[in-house]
Amino acid sequence: MSGRPGGAGTLDGATRQPNSPAAIRNVVVVGPAGSGKTTLVESLLASTGVIHRAGRVDDGTTITDYDEAEIRQQRSVGLSLAPITVDRIKINLLDAPGYSDFVGELRAGLRAADCALFVISAADGVDGATQALWLECQAVGMPRCVVISKLNHPRADYHQVLAEAQAVFGDKVVPLYVPVAHDGSDTDDLAALLSQTVSDYSNTVGTGRVVHPPTKDEQLLIEEHRGPLIEAVIEESEDESLMDRYMGGEDIDVKLLIDDVETAVARGSFFPVIPVSALTGLGLDELIEIITQAFPPPSEHQFPAVYTIAGKHVTGLSCDPDGDLLAEVIKTTSDPYVGRISLVRVFSGTIRPDATVHVSGHLSNFASEHHGHQDHDEDERIGALSSPLGKTQRLINAAIAGDICAIAKLSRAETGDTLSDKVNPLVMEPWPMPTPLLPIALVAHAKADEDKLGQALQRLAAEDPTVAIEHHRETKQLVLWCLGEAHADVLLDRLSTRYGVQVDQVDVRVPLRETLTSASRGRGRHVKQSGGHGQFAVCEVGVEPLPTGSGFEFVDKVVG
Template identity: 45%
Template sequence: MADRNSVRTGQPPPVDKPEQLRNVVLVGCSGTGKTTLAESLALASGAIGRAGRVADGNTVSDYEDIEHQQQRSVQLAVLPLEWNGLKVNLIDTPGHPDFDAEVRAGLHAADAAVFVVSATDPVSAPTRALWRECAEAGIPRAIVVSKLDVARSGFDEMLTACHDAFGLGPDSVRPLFLPVYRDGRPCGSIDLLTGRSYGEAGPHPDADAARESLVEAISGQDDTLMERYLAGEELDAEALAEGLRREVVDCALHPALAVTDNGLGAVELLDLVATAFPDPTRRGGRPGPACDPDAPLSAQVLRITGDAYVGRISLVRVFAGTLRPDTHVRVAGNDEAEERVTTLTGPFGKQQRPVPEGIAGDLVCVPKLTVARIGDTLGDDEHPTALPTWPLPDALLPIGVEAHTKTDDDKLSQALTRLTVEDPALRLEQNTDTHQLVLWCTGEAHAEVTLDRLRNRHGVHVDTVPYRVALRETFAGAAAGHGRLVKQSGGHGQYAICDLEVEPLPTGTGFEFAVRVVGGAVPKNFVPSVEKGVRTQLASGVGTGHPLVDVRVTLVDGKAHSVDSSDSAFQTAAGLALRDAATHTDIRLLEPVSAVRVILPDDYLGAVLSDLSARRGHVLGTESSEPGVALLRAEVPELELSRYPTDLRSLTHGTAEFARAHLRYELMPAAVAAQFTGNGHSPA
């Protein structure tokens, strides 16, 4: 493997075959040091110099202002590095669960993953879940232990913790580089395959035993290597490196090493990536076309960013074929959509560097695509086949927003459209019942970033307002109403009289209209006008301004004038009659109820059940979805769920998954309804 003091060019070499590529994603929870590690790798490879670091201590992959302010990543960033003649596309992902969509895109783009775990904290539940998903998808993984220079836990203890957290066998995780300590802090490491020292590493008393254990693990799945090993033959580094690569690609072994914030372990990790990680042609059983540069083009949009000068920039992974400038591509599933590729660039954080082409396996940026969205497939066939996409988190936290000024209102629609294109986890709703503009976000951090981008990227200021739940009204009992419209102001006047009877129906029935007029009191041609007027009044309500539902309205009598009666007159009279009927009975409020599904560790079940009870929830039952994990089903009023994603995350320390779906409307308890009547008492 390479010497730590090797001279590096910094720029990735020209790539003409996929075997020269490595696509690696860094994953782990917030605070583990992924972005610091990414900068250390860029520094070790020569991609940046120490003088080129961001002045305030932030890294090249964190370039939005809010990332600097909050000291955490909120987006996927790609850093192409050169190492041992290879191009390493390093994909740095956020650790906060609100930005899980970025992590999923990074995993989809990568051929191997580096899980960064901190020696100062236990392995988090989201990290464990990502490990399981990578295992199911057959993604090769390595483990990097960070912060050993400030932790009480040692390297061996952390590997044991990873064994337990990830549910691995005893030989699945093996140190490839053994850290060497001085005065209780790591000062270097020893390559167990070659015996080479990195940093200021001296002799390590456990190196021989650790090497023996590693060689056994590598040889165990290879009959030829095992025979040579059992025969006492000294296995050369090349044979062991090939065996290691095979074990890693097959997900049978997960190499581990230690890193520190001052850069120790960076060279070792780059050597591991170059030596043991798969190139794009060895993607295993993951779906997609064969990685052949000469095949028909099959590329996929991973993320979209907006640039003030260039406009929309699409990050694309080329799975097959070669993407070239000055060509046309088609968007799969949209026969009418043809995009022109003008130029190609290679991303380096926020910077863009021109590249001649993007071959199969590589990541490139395409500016100014107008139709393709995140997840769309680009091809040069007339009807390209769509590639599978990755799962997106549900946006379950509603944020009501209003434009701060008229100028902001004029720009708001276009800005929100751009944001939803760039962020597929963001959902925009214009609620027709409450007339409220709602941003559905994955959590508070996601909402904060969205509002910051509106303000700083698009120059639009909004005010956040409480989210309004769409309620309904209904009649508490039967009532009759009289509507009279008689106006004469010269020429044709307006004349219509309606008598209606209203009775409540079972919840969920909706609206029924009946006619019981005798003697032609209301001419037949005006009966549809009466129904239309009733429906119009139902939509605006009769008491609290919420739509009126679950009633039967019967037209029982009325009067018409041969000259002055009209369609509009009977519509108006019908609405007056319905409002009059409402004054003769109580109006009750209905609230929406959601079906709630929560998956959580058994340890938090009691706290979550108590919380749901306080939210007026009705628990339907719990069951075991897997050992130590419970599946809880409940019905909860939507009024109680507006902050639930945030509160549930706090209750379960981010370990729970939550889903909701509208179920039905139910009568609201009088004590709760009193908050919405404006007169201090229940409308019932």
């Protein structure tokens, strides 16, 4: 990219917090399980000086995978926030799980973010899970950059994976950079196709790059890929004369091309590809340039639908720190020492500690199934305000429109709830929640667990809107509905480790029903003549089906 300033916003010198939405980028990291998302986030944290050394997923030492279930399973199971600061811009990195059982966490991350890094492993390519995640991003119109990771893997094949991505996701998936391989060594260099320079990472592992002009062979490689890139950029340009000038042999100004790339990326119609090796640092600087220069700030993000408590549609809201407060709880967790912690995306206004806000939860207005999620409207006082780095809470004095923060001790706030001014309460339409399809019947292991089980399940439902709790009226069973076996494993682990409740799984009882398919008749006789008056009766019984949904009809008749 060019090095054009990323925005007009700045960071407050004392708190290092942004004082304008233009100085914020909210980026969700999306990709299938095992693609290297968490490792990429760790490398970005280390390369920008947030942490001294990148952790490892295998060792359970990463910033964003801190949950006990994540460390045990060695994969992300929940959304996690890790901010970095580059060139006076705060970048909120949201590490989202890639496994399908945790799609609810992914959708929460897509709601909170304004753009995405879509990670594909150079060793694994594009599979069904990758396609499903791309469709999730596409459904919400998320601007995204494709990151082909794990270039240092023995089975890595960058060009094959790039071809697969273009075949599946379309011809707007175009590389801005290409890796330069050297004989007898790993990929050390990265060629920039627009600026026609080469970044050398061979002697600067984890510390940056050295930019130099291309050699003759490197120039041939650049020219091979530069033409298709320029044509793709011109197709996205608002200057209709640009294609004619290019076809006529005119050398298009690089700055003009870069401006068009940044505009196309921001509106989500162009998806640049950047090869990255998180372990060696290759491509990290280029990735940060894309985030700060091409990704849109929160002020360009379209608001979700907003309503009053009475259901009237609200318009005219904007990403203004001085506007009316509008924020949404995107994740809820329970800390044994702090209590409930709500991760919140601020869409309008400013949140400050000790302020009183209105908490609105009206899931029933937007979803037909909402077991365990009762509607509520309450005023609550905000506790401590912080900017999380994984599980570490760093206190701040305000969170402006466009930023993401954590709020402590909102006792009634649940994931998907809306925070607004108490004098002007509002409700945001929540993101679409997947329907849980796996039932698990639970019974308390002991009497002491029975007393705590109900409250623990309600807390799980408050944290995770993809969970449904059902007290079955016919089987009398307590049923926990989940998205899959991995999801169920995490929920049961949290019941035990976080809330101290031991449960046993039992078979789910299925209430079966039968119905009549045709008419039938039967006759019975009653005869008694031993002593006294004799008894005689004939009983005829007839049954026949009624139209579906009409219920039952009983008719009796006595003759004689």
